[in-house]
Amino acid sequence: MRTLPFLWRYGRRYTGWILLALVSVATYALATGGVVALVEPLFGEVLMTDERPGAAALVDVEPPPPAAPASAARQPATWLDELKEKLNLRAALQGGYASLKRRLGINADNVVYLVPLLMVVVLLVRSLASFLSGYSFQHIGLGMTTDMRNDLFRRIVDQSSHFHEAHTSGELVSRVVTDVTVMQNASTSRLLDLFQQTPTLLVLLVVLLNINFELALVCLVVAPVFVYPIARFGKGMWRTSHRSQERMADLTQLLSEATRGHRVVKAFGMEDFEHTRFAAATGRHLRVKLRAQILTHVSGPVVEALAAIGAAVFLVYAGKAVRSGQLTASVLVQFMTALMMLYEPVRKLNKVNLILQEARAAAQRVAGILAVPNRVRDRAGATEAGGFRESIRFEGVTFGYGAEAVLREVELEIRRGEVVAVVGPSGAGKSTLINLLPRFYDPDAGRITIDGVDIRDLTLESLRGLIGIVTQETVLFDETVRNNIAYGRSDLPLAAVREAAAAAYADEFILDLPAGYDTRIGESGMRLSGGQRQRLAIARALLKNAPILILDEATSHLDSESEALVQKALYNLMRARTSLVIAHRLSTVKSADRIIVMEAGRITQIGTHAELLAEGGTYKRLHDLQFRA
Numbered sequence: 001m002r003t004l005p006f007l008w009r010y011g012r013r014y015t016g017w018i019l020l021a022l023v024s025v026a027t028y029a030l031a032t033g034g035v036v037a038l039v040e041p042l043f044g045e046v047l048m049t050d051e052r053p054g055a056a057a058l059v060d061v062e063p064p065p066p067a068a069p070a071s072a073a074r075q076p077a078t079w080l081d082e083l084k085e086k087l088n089l090r091a092a093l094q095g096g097y098a099s100l101k102r103r104l105g106i107n108a109d110n111v112v113y114l115v116p117l118l119m120v121v122v123l124l125v126r127s128l129a130s131f132l133s134g135y136s137f138q139h140i141g142l143g144m145t146t147d148m149r150n151d152l153f154r155r156i157v158d159q160s161s162h163f164h165e166a167h168t169s170g171e172l173v174s175r176v177v178t179d180v181t182v183m184q185n186a187s188t189s190r191l192l193d194l195f196q197q198t199p200t201l202l203v204l205l206v207v208l209l210n211i212n213f214e215l216a217l218v219c220l221v222v223a224p225v226f227v228y229p230i231a232r233f234g235k236g237m238w239r240t241s242h243r244s245q246e247r248m249a250d251l252t253q254l255l256s257e258a259t260r261g262h263r264v265v266k267a268f269g270m271e272d273f274e275h276t277r278f279a280a281a282t283g284r285h286l287r288v289k290l291r292a293q294i295l296t297h298v299s300g301p302v303v304e305a306l307a308a309i310g311a312a313v314f315l316v317y318a319g320k321a322v323r324s325g326q327l328t329a330s331v332l333v334q335f336m337t338a339l340m341m342l343y344e345p346v347r348k349l350n351k352v353n354l355i356l357q358e359a360r361a362a363a364q365r366v367a368g369i370l371a372v373p374n375r376v377r378d379r380a381g382a383t384e385a386g387g388f389r390e391s392i393r394f395e396g397v398t399f400g401y402g403a404e405a406v407l408r409e410v411e412l413e414i415r416r417g418e419v420v421a422v423v424g425p426s427g428a429g430k431s432t433l434i435n436l437l438p439r440f441y442d443p444d445a446g447r448i449t450i451d452g453v454d455i456r457d458l459t460l461e462s463l464r465g466l467i468g469i470v471t472q473e474t475v476l477f478d479e480t481v482r483n484n485i486a487y488g489r490s491d492l493p494l495a496a497v498r499e500a501a502a503a504a505y506a507d508e509f510i511l512d513l514p515a516g517y518d519t520r521i522g523e524s525g526m527r528l529s530g531g532q533r534q535r536l537a538i539a540r541a542l543l544k545n546a547p548i549l550i551l552d553e554a555t556s557h558l559d560s561e562s563e564a565l566v567q568k569a570l571y572n573l574m575r576a577r578t579s580l581v582i583a584h585r586l587s588t589v590k591s592a593d594r595i596i597v598m599e600a601g602r603i604t605q606i607g608t609h610a611e612l613l614a615e616g617g618t619y620k621r622l623h624d625l626q627f628r629a
């Protein structure tokens with residue numbers, strides 16, 4: 001997966017903002033150059049540091065022709081001279097400045113107003129450009145990453161169960177939260193730096209070369225001596241801060257495990273063990289932090305010392321140049337201003353690479369998740385399921401999660417209005433069988449039909465609309481009881497919700513909760529008992545009022561008495577529907593129209609309770625085991 005095309009998929013929705021961003025960074029760079037350009041007249045004309053006798057003759061801002069170069073000019077032109085000639089914007093700028101002054105009627109006295117005014121204008125433009133570029137980069141970055149998060153969430157939720165088995169929820173959380181945040185930070189801050197500081201750097205370099213070509217070359221050759229240590233320190237700092245974040249993540253992980261599992265920790269007498277583990281982790285964190293401190297506190301003095309040496313050399317050279325009349329004081333100040341302004345882009349650009357590398361890795365991980373094809377999806381030309389009239393048929397269905405088959409050539413017909421119970425030992429494939437009906441997985445061979453139509457030729461939405469399901473693991477959300485039952489349909493009247501709850505024998509205990517139907521039930525319904533959770537899940541499935549009802553061990557956490565009650569109520573409801581019920585307790589399946597016995601992925605017996613008992617075999621054996629007592 002290439003990173004740029006991937007990013008462009010999101011970026012192209014923001015072309016207007018991108019345009020604005022580019023225009024404003026260019027303006028920013030030019031205005032920065034403008035500030036430097038104004039330094040010379042500021043010092044030379046306004047503050048008159050040059051103290052030339054003819055200072056009033058303002059048109060002559062050219063430094064007096066140096067004495068020596070006369071001989072140099074006679075030498076054949078080298079490539080250096082050519083480059084110098086090409087880069088010479090100075091003359092043009094000065095010409096423009098002079099004609100502006102002529103037109104405005106500026107003389108030696110009122111130039112005191114002109115230059116500061118121009119300075120203000122240029123600085124205002126620069127500030128405005130800085131704001132616009134900063135904001136537009138934020139807008140693009142935040143917008144793109146928000147779109148990306150939404151896409152990721154959609155894709156993850158749409159994905160088949162295969163996907164969710166291959167990717168842990170922790171991994172997905174870190175893709176959606178951490179990786180996208182890394183990209184967000186990189187794009188809003190570092191990308192801005194890259195786009196804003198690169199042209200600024202170039203403009204400043206051109207300005208430097210224009211102010212004094214030789215001096216600029218000397219500085220450029222010497223610069224790496226200073227930039228390199230700064231870069232090194234930057235890298236070191238970044239690495240340690242990264243590592244310290246990782247260590248911090250270890251701490252959080254340990255803390256959350258120890259608090260969530262506090263009962264297990266105590267029951268196993270492992271407080272000391274946990275404490276030692278935690279102390280070791282804080283120790284690692286401390287060491288990383290202290291290393292970072294050394295780097296922080298060494299880097300300043302080292303860079304300062306280098307800068308002092310550099311400044312000394314520069315001043316010696318500059319002093320000589322001023323004395324010999326090669327440089328005026330104002331030009332020198334201008335040069336130094338440009339040099340100092342160069343520091344900021346260099347410092348910022350130095351960090352760009354590392355962070356962008358990290359963001360690129362994050363982008364690739366996110367793109368990887370988005371690129372995983374969904375194995376269960378609508379076929380081209382899939383039709384809407386109109387309803388359910390006759391029967392569901394499993395025709396030679398074979399299925400395995402991996403290489404090994406979990407269901408082998410299952411043949412089964414369920415007629416409309418039937419209650420079919422599925423029993424069998426743990427691991428026989430009961431849950432697997434019913435999970436194929438809403439297409440959580442597709443069969444490897446054979447097919448499943450509803451009213452003769454292969455379910456893969458129906459749209460997923462309409463197929464799933466036909467099915468109400470209570471899964472083996474009760475899934476509840478940190479929401480009110482009412483919203484858990486109504487799940488997403490906030491328009492339903494409370495009466496309808498209560499009716500479903502009553503059918504699931506839940507109404508009574510719900511009314512006993514502190515806020516009744518408006519009680520929040522905590523993460524995964526933590527504040528409810530196992531049986532109460534199951535009854536909410538049943539109520540939710542009943543409220544959907546779908547023609548096909550699937551219950552996978554839906555009453556396993558209830559005591560025998562309430563299970564019997566719930567079952568009785570359910571069977572009444574099931575009469576109007578077609579139901580598939582998985583249960584371990586045979587007492588709950590006795591009244592089913594037909595009972596299916598599954599063993600090792602095959603259906604081994606089918607019949608009513610009485611028929612199967614008469615037949616002998618597995619059902620009778622299971623029955624005798626459960627009812628011997």
Ligand SMILES: Nc1ncnc2c1ncn2[C@@H]1O[C@H](COP(=O)(O)OP(=O)(O)OP(=O)(O)O)[C@@H](O)[C@H]1O
Pocket residue numbers: 165401402406424425426427428429430431432433472
């Ligand atoms: N997601 C999965 N990935 C891989 N193998 C699985 C998966 N789910 C189930 N299996 C395997 O498939 C087989 C059938 O599992 P299934 O959940 O259908 O059994 P079951 O009859 O519902 O058992 P139980 O009564 O314990 O719920 C088991 O051997 C199980 O290990």
Ligand SMILES: [Mg+2]
Pocket residue numbers: 430431432472552
């Ligand atoms: Mg199961």
